[in-house]
Amino acid sequence: xxxxxxxxxxxxxxxxxxxxxxxxxxxxxxxxxxxxxxxxxxxxxxxxxxxxxxxxxxxxxxxxxxxxxxxxxxxxxxxxxxxxxxxxxxxxxxxxxxxxxxxxxxxxxxxxxxxxxxxxxxxxxxxxxxxxxxxxxxxxxxxxxxxxxxxxxxxxxxxxxxxxxxxxxxxxxxxxxxxxxxxxxxxxxxxxxxxxxxxxxxxxxxxxxxxxxxxxxxxxxxxxxxxxxxxxxxxxxxxxxxxxxxxxxxxxxxxxxxxxxxxxxxxxxxxxxxxxxxxxxxxxxxxxxxxxxxxxxxxxxxxxxxxxxxxxxxxxxxxxxxxxxxxxxxxxxxxxxxxxxxxxxxxxxxxxxxxxxxxxxxxxxxxxxxxxxxxxxxxxxxxxxxxxxxxxxxxxxxxxxxxxxxxxxxxxxxxxxxxxxxxxxxxxxxxxxxxxxxxxxxxxxxxxxxxxxxxx
Ligand SMILES: Cc1ncc(COP(=O)(O)O)c(C=O)c1O
Numbered sequence: 001x002x003x004x005x006x007x008x009x010x011x012x013x014x015x016x017x018x019x020x021x022x023x024x025x026x027x028x029x030x031x032x033x034x035x036x037x038x039x040x041x042x043x044x045x046x047x048x049x050x051x052x053x054x055x056x057x058x059x060x061x062x063x064x065x066x067x068x069x070x071x072x073x074x075x076x077x078x079x080x081x082x083x084x085x086x087x088x089x090x091x092x093x094x095x096x097x098x099x100x101x102x103x104x105x106x107x108x109x110x111x112x113x114x115x116x117x118x119x120x121x122x123x124x125x126x127x128x129x130x131x132x133x134x135x136x137x138x139x140x141x142x143x144x145x146x147x148x149x150x151x152x153x154x155x156x157x158x159x160x161x162x163x164x165x166x167x168x169x170x171x172x173x174x175x176x177x178x179x180x181x182x183x184x185x186x187x188x189x190x191x192x193x194x195x196x197x198x199x200x201x202x203x204x205x206x207x208x209x210x211x212x213x214x215x216x217x218x219x220x221x222x223x224x225x226x227x228x229x230x231x232x233x234x235x236x237x238x239x240x241x242x243x244x245x246x247x248x249x250x251x252x253x254x255x256x257x258x259x260x261x262x263x264x265x266x267x268x269x270x271x272x273x274x275x276x277x278x279x280x281x282x283x284x285x286x287x288x289x290x291x292x293x294x295x296x297x298x299x300x301x302x303x304x305x306x307x308x309x310x311x312x313x314x315x316x317x318x319x320x321x322x323x324x325x326x327x328x329x330x331x332x333x334x335x336x337x338x339x340x341x342x343x344x345x346x347x348x349x350x351x352x353x354x355x356x357x358x359x360x361x362x363x364x365x366x367x368x369x370x371x372x373x374x375x376x377x378x379x380x381x382x383x384x385x386x387x388x389x390x391x392x393x394x395x396x397x398x399x400x401x402x403x404x405x406x407x408x409x410x411x412x413x414x415x416x417x418x419x420x421x422x423x424x425x426x427x428x429x430x431x432x433x434x435x436x437x438x439x440x441x442x443x444x445x446x447x448x449x450x451x452x453x454x455x456x
Contacts, residue, residue: 004032004044004045007032007044008029008030008032011030011032012025012026012030031043031415032044036051036062036063036064037062037063037064038062038063038064038433038435039051039062039063039432039433039435039436039437039440040063041055041063041420047418048418049415049418049419049420050418050419050420050432050440050443050444051063051420051432051433052414052419052420052421052430052431052432052444053420053421053422053429053430053431053432054297054431054432054433055297056292056422057234057266057271057292057293057431058292058293058295058297059293059296059297059433060269060270060293060296060297060343060346060433060434060435061296061297061343061346061433061434061435062433062435065296067342067345067346068295068296068298068339068342068343070342071338071339071341071342072298072299072335072338072339072342074338075091075334075335075338076335078334079334080333080334080335081330081333081334081335082334083329083331083332084120084327084331084332085327085331088332089332089334089337090334091334091337091338091340091341092120092332092334092337094337094341095118095337095340095341095344096118096120096303098341098344099118099303099305099344100114100115100116100117100118100305102275102344103115103276103288103305104116106274106275106276106279114284114307114308115284115285115287115288115305115306115307116305116306116307116308116311117305117306117307117308117310117311118303118304118305119134119303119304119305119306119324119326120301120302120303120331120332120333120337121302121303121304121328121331122300122301122302122328122330122331122333123159123291123300123302124158124159124164124263124265124266124289124291124292124302125158125159125160125161125164126159126161126302126328127263127265127289127290127291127302127303127304128158128159128161128163128164128167128227128261128263128265128289128304129159129161129163129164129326130289130304130326131225131227131261131263131287131289131304132150132163132164132167132224132225132227132261133163133324133326134287134304134306134310134324134326135150135224135225135259135261135286135287135310136148136224136225137314137324138224138259138310138313138314139224141313141314141316141322142313146221146222147221147222147223147224148222148224149182149183149184149185149219149222149223149224150166150167150184150185150223150224150225150226150227151184151185151186151187151212151215151216151219151223151225151226151227151258152167152168152169152184152185152186152187152226152227152228153169153186153187153188153189153228153229153233153236154169154186154187154188154189154191154236155169155170155189155191155233155236155237155239156168156169156170156189156227156228156229156233156236157169157170157173157229157233157234157235157236158227158229158263158265158289159265160173162177162180162181163182165177165180165181166181166182166184167184167227169186169189169236170235170236172402172425185215185219185222185223187208187211187212187215187226188207188208188211188212189208189233189236189239190204190205190208190239190241190242190245191204191233191236191237191239192204192205192242193377193378193380193389193397194397195207195208201242201243202242202243202244204242205241205242205243205244205245205248208245209245209248209249209252212249212252213252216252216255216256216258217256220256220257220258223256223258224258224259225253225258225259225260225261225286225287226249226252226253226258226259226260226261227261227263228246228249228260228261228262228263229262229263229264229265229266229267229277230246230262230263230264230267230276230277230278230280230281230283230285231246231267231272231277231278231280231281231382232266232267232271232272232277232382232385234266234267234385234429235266235424236424237387237389237424237425237427238380238385238386238387238424238427238429239380239387240380240381240382243281244281246277246278246280246281246283247281247282247283249283250281250283250284250285253286259286259287259310260283260285260286260287261285261286261287261288261289262276262277262278262283262285262287262288262289263288263289264276264277264278264288264289264290265289265290265291265292265302266292266385267385268290268292268293268294269290269292269293269294269343269347269434270293270347270352270353270356270383270384270434271293271383271384271385271431271434272382272383272384272385273353273356273357273360273382273383273384274353274383275347275353276288276290277382280382286306286307286309286310287304287305287306287307287310288304288305289302289303289304290302290303290305291303293343294336294340294343295336295339295340295343296339296340296342296343296346297433298336298339299333299335299336299339300330300336301333301336301337301339301340352434356383356384356434358438359384359436359438359441360381360383360384362438362441362442363381363384363386363430363441363445364381366441366442366445366446366449367379367381367386367388367445369445369449370388370445370448370449370452373449373452373453373456374394374456375390375391375392375394375452375456376388376389376390376391376394376452377389377390377391377394377397377399378391384430384431384432384434384436385430385431386429386430386431387424387427387428387429387430388427388428388430388448388452389426389427390406390407390410390426390427390428390452390456391426392406399426400426402425402426406426406455406456407423407424407425407426407427407428408423409455410423410428410448410451410452410455410456411423411428411451413451413454413455414447414448414451417447417450417451418447419444419447419448419451421448428448428452430444430445430448432444
């Protein structure tokens with residue numbers, strides 16, 4: 001077995017890390033995680049860290065969770081993987097049925113348009129690719145071949161595959177690839193802190209919806225679907241949309257004959273204080289993408305769910321070529337589906353969502369304190385998801401120049417104190433596992449406050 005030094009050297013020699021300038025990486029000693037328990041991760045020296053971003057927004061019920069471990073081990077004893085192309089399997093069938101019932105019971109505001117079909121893939125990006133292709137092909141089958149574009153939001157993030165990047169709106173990630181991307185329309189992001197109106201959240205919502213309607217009025221014939229991260233644009237900076245905005249988007253999609261795709265990859269599974277973010281505004285999308293928390297943060301699995309209306313449009317004779325030609329090697333993987341079923345059992349049996357309220361209130365109180373700091377421009381929160389925007393000048397809202405890496409410096413300081421979080425530019429992201437205790441949450445926020453003070 002390699003010792004710590006040998007592992008670090010081998011990492012630097014062989015591994016190419018995501019979203020990482022590897023030249024910087026070479027100068028550091030990488031932190032290597034060896035073990036996890038509950039909300040904590042242990043490095044090779046035996047030092048424990050609080051996992052403040054749920055291992056990239058996936059973990060819900062902690063590491064080494066007995067129920068999830070047990071479900072996966074039991075499944076391994078039967079079979080780990082067989083294909084869903086031409087075959088089926090028990091966990092995939094049972095999970096699909098549970099998810100449909102689950103969405104039916106949480107999003108049953110308009111039963112006639114319930115999400116009734118489950119298409120499996122492997123991660124958030126593929127769930128989005130599936131949704132885009134499904135929406136496009138749906139309109140083809142309806143005889144509407146002009147609908148070959150999409151409407152998306154500025155500051156949107158839907159993943160890193162080319163389709164997902166095409167509907168993304170974060171310049172620093174996406175501009176490089178612009179020659180490869182397909183055409184999309186961009187509507188303004190409801191980023192009230194920096195929106196043009198500067199007149200409050202209700203006006204921000206009104207203005208964004210008005211501008212979005214203008215785009216739809218002019219271009220709806222070309223637009224297959226509007227894709228949106230409901231309530232929180234996560235990677236774009238934890239941008240929380242103002243009340244009424246999401247419902248307004250749903251109405252516009254209906255009015256202009258455009259499908260609505262809700263990307264709940266980051267917001268799903270309780271993060272926003274409800275099981276799915278769409279519930280906050282009683283919105284039922286035509287297509288929904290979920291992943292990340294689906295397996296409790298254990299295994300890569302995703303689903304794209306669609307309504308009967310969409311599914312039925314793909315039915316026909318073999319020769320009609322209405323088949324949805326899409327699939328991946330690990331589609332419907334048994335281990336992932338077994339973990340997801342165990343995860344849904346926890347939600348069913350343990351009143352997880354109801355139990356979040358005191359910790360959400362605690363987070364609000366702690367954020368209020370942090371908002372008062374000299375270099376904190378804005379704090380945004382929905383449920384247990386939050387963002388802290390650092391600014392060089394609070395009065396003018398002048399951001400730190402991205403080259404200053406201010407967010408990174410604060411998170412680096414927090415790491416020295418035993419807390420793992422990641423920034424999005426100048427925005428500090430808070431997204432702990434749902435099982436975090438009040439004590440740990442309180443400590444986490446105190447460390448963040450101290451780190452901001454020390455670095456800024
Ligand atoms: C809203 C949203 N959609 C899609 C994705 C892509 O998911 P993945 O990284 O699993 O491909 C992410 C990832 O953060 C996300 O936040």
